[in-house]
Amino acid sequence: SGYAVLNLLWHGIRSCPNLPETDPVTIHERRIAQLLPLLPASGAVGYVTTVENDRIFAAERSFANVEFLAQYALTQYTLAPRIVRNRPDLPLVIGNFIDGPSSPGFLEKHGLIPLTDLGDGLVLYRREQKP
Numbered sequence: 001s002g003y004a005v006l007n008l009l010w011h012g013i014r015s016c017p018n019l020p021e022t023d024p025v026t027i028h029e030r031r032i033a034q035l036l037p038l039l040p041a042s043g044a045v046g047y048v049t050t051v052e053n054d055r056i057f058a059a060e061r062s063f064a065n066v067e068f069l070a071q072y073a074l075t076q077y078t079l080a081p082r083i084v085r086n087r088p089d090l091p092l093v094i095g096n097f098i099d100g101p102s103s104p105g106f107l108e109k110h111g112l113i114p115l116t117d118l119g120d121g122l123v124l125y126r127r128e129q130k131p
Contacts, residue, residue, distance in 0.1 A: 031120060041082075049102070098121050
């Protein structure tokens with residue numbers, strides 16, 4: 001039976017050679033990994049997305065939209081050991097805008113200035129310190 005299982009596994013792998021490269025997690029990891037050379041090796045960075053930060057977890061609690069929470073969790077996973085904080089008030093902030101831009105005035109309100117636009121809705125910001 002062990003041989004039969006291994007043979008089945010081998011045929012499954014050969015019949016789907018592109019599967020590991022096209023699943024949503026792998027696609028997200030590849031996209032977010034572009035930030036690795038731009039970030040410090042450890043420490044905390046902020047995170048913003050299309051919706052306000054407090055709404056990411058509110059929508060998840062009501063099961064209205066878990067996509068934003070999933071994107072946040074996968075970003076944290078990909079950038080570990082760095083800590084990704086769900087807030088815009090840190091010196092470096094990741095913008096993950098998969099569903100379009102943030103609400104008008106959001107970036108200005110939090111003093112976020114683009115450092116690097118990596119395309120596909122991924123932007124690294126620095127936070128301007130207000131006097």
